[in-house]
Amino acid sequence: MDEFQLIRAITPKTHYHEKLILGIGDDAAVFRPDDGKNIVVCQDQMVEGTHFTKTTMGMSDVGYKALAANISDIAAMGAWPAYYLVTLTIPKHTNKDEIRDLYKGMQELASFYSMDLIGGDTTSGPALIINVTVLGYADPKQILTRSGAQPGDVLFVTGFVGESGAGLDTLLKNGRHMRFLDMEAEIVRTHQRPVPRCVEGRLLREAGSTCANDISDGLASELWEIAEASSSTLVIEEDAIQFRGYMLTLERKQALQYAFSGGEDFELVGTIAADKWPLLEELFKAKTSVPVTRIGYVESGPSRVLSRQTGRVLEKSGYNHLSKGDNHGDVRDSYDN
Amino acid sequence: MDEFQLIRAITPKTHYHEKLILGIGDDAAVFRPDDGKNIVVCQDQMVEGTHFTKTTMGMSDVGYKALAANISDIAAMGAWPAYYLVTLTIPKHTNKDEIRDLYKGMQELASFYSMDLIGGDTTSGPALIINVTVLGYADPKQILTRSGAQPGDVLFVTGFVGESGAGLDTLLKNGRHMRFLDMEAEIVRTHQRPVPRCVEGRLLREAGSTCANDISDGLASELWEIAEASSSTLVIEEDAIQFRGYMLTLERKQALQYAFSGGEDFELVGTIAADKWPLLEELFKAKTSVPVTRIGYVESGPSRVLSRQTGRVLEKSGYNHLSKGDNHGDVRDSYDN
Incomplete structure (x- = not known):
């Protein structure tokens, strides 16, 4: 040929x-x-x-x-x-x-x-x-932007975050030709074949959300982007972040590490007015098998991401590709669209 | 920084x-x-x-x-x-x-x-x-396609072709920091800073043309693309191709070689119904300093490019980038948009 x-x-x-x-x-x-x-x-x-x-x-x-x-x-x-x-x-x-x-x-x-x-x-x-x-x-009347978060909004995430990063580590350890156990196969698949959340993005619009970001560089990095673009403080309740399957076999601290800095989950993180949150939950239950989870809230204050548990500012430790010393990863983060 | x-x-x-x-x-x-x-x-x-x-x-x-x-x-x-x-x-x-x-x-x-x-x-x-x-x-009613050539059409080209290829050879010989003579500076500039022909494309539409291709891979290659997309024979009159300045210092055979296979001139080559050709000439004289030159015609027949002078089929010798052995140059030619 x-x-x-x-x-x-x-x-x-x-x-x-x-x-x-x-x-x-x-x-x-x-x-x-x-x-x-x-x-x-x-x-x-x-x-x-x-x-x-x-x-x-x-x-x-x-x-x-x-x-x-x-x-x-x-x-x-x-x-x-x-x-x-x-x-x-x-x-x-x-x-x-x-x-x-x-x-x-x-x-x-x-x-x-x-x-x-x-x-x-x-x-x-x-x-x-x-x-x-x-x-x-x-839609000409409603798009989901990083700058759309308002104080009082509920902060939510779709699906399960951290699986792609854990899947990558599993692949780096075993190679892709390994016969994986079911639970491993699930996270490997999330890494290799993530499902974009178009249907869920549409549900966010339907419920009246105005703010979303997809998780390409890790939850921490995406939360920071929203906080900075919206000039608001995001308060994250780590305890609310849900895991399943393989991720439950890890120490919770390590699972959270994958969620915050693993990246490439391609789930959506966003915010919605508190009074519209029940409608969003309802729409997700009715129209998709992907869950939506409340993981915090937005408050007025400087652009930053705070941990509810520790009261500390969350680090921006976003995912910097395979090569950790790759400076252009940072360029990519800010310029990317 | x-x-x-x-x-x-x-x-x-x-x-x-x-x-x-x-x-x-x-x-x-x-x-x-x-x-x-x-x-x-x-x-x-x-x-x-x-x-x-x-x-x-x-x-x-x-x-x-x-x-x-x-x-x-x-x-x-x-x-x-x-x-x-x-x-x-x-x-x-x-x-x-x-x-x-x-x-x-x-x-x-x-x-x-x-x-x-x-x-x-x-x-x-x-x-x-x-x-x-x-x-x-x-414009929703009129675009210039490669498939728009009709038997009887006049075949034309804008500007002067071949200068970019000659400019590249001058640059490869002398490097870009050379103090070039005026005539050399002109072809070097055509190679480094070609001017896209948007105004001229608009004049083509205004005059009623339906067929154009930009010269990225050399005139021969672009003519072949039109012949194949339009299922017509293009007859090229080499004697009609115009040169200026530096190109006139070359043997005409060499200048034609640059025109046919140099590439990256980013002039437009196209066709227009014979009765509309005078209007196109008039519009170019009135509205741009870029010339338009009749260089042949379209006739019914198999998809090919014929030389009026020799009666022979013109070779598809398109420009294959700096690396002559670069196979993907061919892929690029056909897939490119």
């Missing part, structure tokens, strides 16, 4: 969106935006050696996760994904099957959300790099 | 587009699309060592050109740019001033077009890579 055949193999023959006028194959893609909707756009990239290794991730997992990280950003706006672009940097002598697997993993997730691949670029370079851009639609 | 200061330095404080609701700083950017317009989007990346070297390009040139290549794709649709996203992959120990210069070059061009930087990502990696996405607006 030569490169042209590869491109033909990954170029979609049909598309989901009838408003897509021109997809891959010209200088640019063209689509007619949905009436009355706003456009939402984000971009995120994964570099081999910095964000993943072949020890911990199969190529289809890498493709899946690169797209999932972007869809998660869309979900954290209370928006819905529609289109994506992919640019690959491929080292010479890369096996074509690996690239095919990478696209396959991406397409599995894209087809679930009926997303059309509309463009990108492919170049050679010294490392495998997957750059993904996602375009979607947001 | 640490990374946070760098990010603050490059994050725009104001924006041009009043419909931009949320720029950099949240999970995603949000904007309200212009009424009645279609969205156009493209993505292109430049890898150090593959697409540029520091011998031939200053960092601000690299930033300028990475954005220019994308704006050129928008121009080739007859569309207008509005927003851009930038993802950088930065090797460790990169000088911060270099990154600042890179953004500066980009901002010079962006401010000319009143484009807002709305997102991206920054990660560390083994090579300097600049990935740019541009979003813009297209």
